[in-house]
Amino acid sequence: MSPVKNGRHLFNEIPTGFPEPGKTTVYDGSQTIDPESVALSPGSFLLKTLVLSIDPYMRGKMRAPSAKSHSPPYTLGEVLYNFGVGIVIRSENEAVKPGDHLYGMHTFEEYSIKDDASAYRVLKNEEKLPWSVYLGAGGMPGQTAFFGWKEYSKAKEGETVFVTAGAGGVGSLVIQIAKSQGLKVIASAGSEEKVKFLKELGADVAFNYKTTSTRDILQKGGPINVFWDNVGGETLEAALDAAALGARFIECGMMSGHDYKPYGVKNLANIVSKAIAMTGFLVFRFFDRLDEFYAEIPAKLASGKLVYREDITRGLENVGEAIHAVETGRNKAKSVILVADEKA
Amino acid sequence: MSPVKNGRHLFNEIPTGFPEPGKTTVYDGSQTIDPESVALSPGSFLLKTLVLSIDPYMRGKMRAPSAKSHSPPYTLGEVLYNFGVGIVIRSENEAVKPGDHLYGMHTFEEYSIKDDASAYRVLKNEEKLPWSVYLGAGGMPGQTAFFGWKEYSKAKEGETVFVTAGAGGVGSLVIQIAKSQGLKVIASAGSEEKVKFLKELGADVAFNYKTTSTRDILQKGGPINVFWDNVGGETLEAALDAAALGARFIECGMMSGHDYKPYGVKNLANIVSKAIAMTGFLVFRFFDRLDEFYAEIPAKLASGKLVYREDITRGLENVGEAIHAVETGRNKAKSVILVADEKA
Incomplete structure (x- = not known):
């Protein structure tokens, strides 16, 4: 050669x-x-x-x-x-x-x-x-969804979760895990095609955040017990206002700040008045526990119990x-x- | 009569x-x-x-x-x-x-x-x-310090905590509990008289936030592993920038927002990048555990092991x-x- x-x-x-x-x-x-x-x-x-x-x-x-x-x-x-x-x-x-x-x-x-x-x-x-x-779904984004949900959601059947960037590698798995545990899922994405995918994944409420007000959707579908935050900024602000007492916020990413025009979140007092547990989450801190992930997720992806795109x-x-x-x-x-x- | x-x-x-x-x-x-x-x-x-x-x-x-x-x-x-x-x-x-x-x-x-x-x-x-x-110290503020620290600080000897409103009913007890567990304490208050009290309580670094920059103090004395937040706003922003990986933020109050001119916190992306656990804390959620508090704190206040003002x-x-x-x-x-x- x-x-x-x-x-x-x-x-x-x-x-x-x-x-x-x-x-x-x-x-x-x-x-x-x-x-x-x-x-x-x-x-x-x-x-x-x-x-x-x-x-x-x-x-x-x-x-x-x-x-x-x-x-x-x-x-x-x-x-x-x-x-x-x-x-x-x-x-x-x-x-x-x-x-x-x-x-x-x-x-x-x-x-x-x-x-x-x-x-x-x-x-x-x-x-x-x-x-x-x-x-x-079988790699780092899947691990993020798997460990973040397992460790920090403290989810109970019948609760409501709001998942942002729901069509992404992390969000799409979070939606499916939450549905499998009996939660009501509100999910957002940035195109009609992605919203269609959110519905296929089982989201109870799926919306395009570019054409629909997140605040309105949460006011109707909330209060929310769990917030899977991939975006931060104004969306986080709306989620804080829509949070239930004792809500858990899993802070997985703040993409809306990636363009370096950070948005000032003004209603953080909700964290106190609603006793919200807000946890920043870095998946690499769970890399010593990856066997838990590989023992469960790839088989579910192969059998179709969990879908991915x-x-x-x-x-x-x-x-x-x-x-x-x-x-x-x-x-x-x-x-x-x-x-x-x-x-x- | x-x-x-x-x-x-x-x-x-x-x-x-x-x-x-x-x-x-x-x-x-x-x-x-x-x-x-x-x-x-x-x-x-x-x-x-x-x-x-x-x-x-x-x-x-x-x-x-x-x-x-x-x-x-x-x-x-x-x-x-x-x-x-x-x-x-x-x-x-x-x-x-x-x-x-x-x-x-x-x-x-x-x-x-x-x-x-x-x-x-x-x-x-x-x-x-x-x-x-x-x-x-023997009532609700004391209970706030006692349960907030016990449940959420996850403090380890040798770590650094920043306590705001350190001369108040909650903060003054937090400082003493933290010192008794071997932490380095940075504490702030709003007058020279209060700063003197912070030093009497054992704070390693005590400063008047009205005359000294919180940001400068934290840059020198940080990074911080625990933040006891009584104020929110710009102080929270400075604490986020000074936080260590895996820091715990106990959100006990956001007094700076009480005048209804809420400050927009722009650097929340630190929550993700430093995997910060930020917990809003309402003491009434611990009222079924008050016996733990009364069994320990009043005796320590009477004996002088804990001081109050x-x-x-x-x-x-x-x-x-x-x-x-x-x-x-x-x-x-x-x-x-x-x-x-x-x-x-």
């Missing part, structure tokens, strides 16, 4: 608002690699990237290194990385062998050489799910567009980059 | 900003009562009011009946009520006898006839504490001034109205 192109997608510039394709991140098709002959030092292994995840939180990593956060920033001029699945092509590491499918942080390039096998989980995939599913983009050159779609809410469902077919 | 004056203090007008003495509430000295001969129907008992508590939350009850909250509004033209201690003068109720000291909700009048004995707790006061102490105002005619002082932070410590001496 002669050298082949090794396309990659780089972090190029710190954005001030939404990330711009071709500016914030850029595709570079200039590199090549020969998968058969490239040198592997002892302990290293060659990966072929199959699928990569695009998630809202990536925007938070596109910042100046001086701004502190739980997740380190991307480095300018270097390759992006995120959750993905790759297949081992060659290995000089005893922990992984050719043909193994590795789930974990992958760099945004067609081929990569890695040496830390412990950073990856070998996916057996006895359920024969598409690999991309391990990035969505994906928005697949082909090719590393289209990463910038996919990021922009996710950050602006234009993606149709869990966003995934299909880098290569397994047998190609 | 001939009839005596039965002075009382009424709710007169819904305020738009801070309550105004003589306008929001008014004193009425026109009523009389003859304690020896006033008729008592079966089951009722005559109380002489000894002490009454003035608390920040009373402002929330001075609202239009249409505005819903966990605590019912005061009724225009009727007597105010709040926690107090009264002594039984005469009784046609088997559950209470003359000489009993009853803690609970008392109306703001010198004498009152009541019939629900179960609404009161008979205070044995074997510790011989002044009755007013059962309204402060009171700001005592004499006479029901001065209730309006005392309320205004509490709502604007001019009170020097836990505010109490001394209505009558026991033996007078």
